[in-house]
Amino acid sequence: MKMILLFRPLSRLALFAFLSFVGLNSPLLAQSVAVMVNGEPITTFDIEQRIRLIKISTHKSPPRQEVIEELIGEKVKIREAKKFGVNPTSTDIDQAYASMGARMGMSPEQLTKSIGSQGVRPDTIKARLRADMVWGSLVRGRFKESLLVSDRDVNEALKNSGEDKSKIEGVEYRMRPVVLIVPRGAAGPVVEARRNEANSLRERIQSCSEAVRTVKAMRNATLRDPITKTSADLPPTLRDLLDKTPVGHLTPPEITRQGVEMVAVCEKKVTSVDTPKKKEIREKMFADKYEKRSKSYLDDIRRSAMIEYRESRPEKGDK
Incomplete structure (x- = not known):
């Protein structure tokens, strides 16, 4: 006896029910993908979450395209860091999240509840913490020598500052x-x-x-x-x-x-060791060096990244 397998087209109602089920049970399908970065998606949900997070900390609404570029940068940073073995564990990220809460006088649970009341998930903060952690370690590790600030540079800057002797x-x-x-x-x-x-x-x-x-x-x-x-x-x-x-x-x-x-x-x-003023100058000079090196490094790796915009990009100056 032959068994015959019949395929019948789904009715409109059944098709709608199926798609609804898939959408509700797949966060990625339930959102539209705004950008693909080296095969990894940045969704509209990711963007809206980051906008809300920035609003909480700055009380201002950032330009959408600026947020998208920030998220692209973080994807690129994390991928580059992994190439050099810089990849913090979930425990490391949880500890950073807890430390952030402690600085605000809150436990991790209290922090989660606080940001949750404003529509932000803890994973949104943790994603930013991860990117900051890996990038700081990577830049300082790879460019340690070029970031050093010599005593000669500090003394020269101090001499040019015009500070009185008591501060020097x-x-x-x-x-x-x-x-x-x-x-x-x-x-x-x-x-x-x-x-x-x-x-x-x-x-x-x-x-x-x-x-x-x-x-x-x-x-x-x-x-x-x-x-x-x-x-x-x-x-x-x-x-x-x-x-x-x-x-x-x-x-x-x-x-x-x-x-x-x-x-x-x-x-x-x-x-003759560091004075408060010398320390201030040294830290500022280091921060300036770090900022320049970080920007040029990020620009380099972004140029070689595969970035596909699924949304129309606004002209410069538009929000």
């Missing part, structure tokens, strides 16, 4: 942190008593050696290891505090999780 000279501080321990959850009077004890020490102590002897003889007090820092390593508020504290004396007491903390200033001396 650096200071090296040698310090010894002191902690008067206060148990966690201690009542206010206990904390205040320790603060008064710290102020009493400030009035008596005239040298670092005296601070060491006195604190070692005290109960519930400790000396931390000596610390040496330059003015370039310290935030302005701390530099100002150390400058106002004479050598051999203690800084004003500060309440911390450990107790009441002070710093014995043991030595201050002028140094």
Whole structure:
């Protein structure tokens, strides 16, 4: 007995149902492809998501074509980085996402909920984080030597800046942190008593050696290891505090999780290493070099990329 397989054309209703099912279950088919980059699609959904993300951070609506070019650049960057073995794991990206949330005072779940309420998916942020991570590592790794900023260049720029000598000279501080321990959850009077004890020490102590002897003889007090820092390593508020504290004396007491903390200033001396101004100039010069190298590198690899626009591209100046 022969079996005959019959193929009948689908009815319009059945065809509509089939296409609806495929569309609902395939994100790519449910969206139109705006650009193909080396065989990878950028969809209208990707573009709209990135526009929303930029609106959240800048409170401005970016030109659509500008967003498309940004997404193309990211595809090209990630592909180039993979060629050199720069390919962060999903764990790396999740950690970067968590760090971003922490800087905003939010957990990853809170960040996801916050951006979700504005119509942005976490994958949209993670895609941008991935591109930034791989590109920074790639450019710094491949062009490390050409990105170096020499002391000669910094000194020349500093000389031409016209800054006064006080901003050009650096200071090296040698310090010894002191902690008067206060148990966690201690009542206010206990904390205040320790603060008064710290102020009493400030009035008596005239040298670092005296601070060491006195604190070692005290109960519930400790000396931390000596610390040496330059003015370039310290935030302005701390530099100002150390400058106002004479050598051999203690800084004003500060309440911390450990107790009441002070710093014995043991030595201050002028140094030729980076000053805050030198550090500022060095970082700016590096950023300028990096920006130029990054742009030229991206332009080069974009020229060799296969980019197919499926949307009509606006004329320059159009949005």
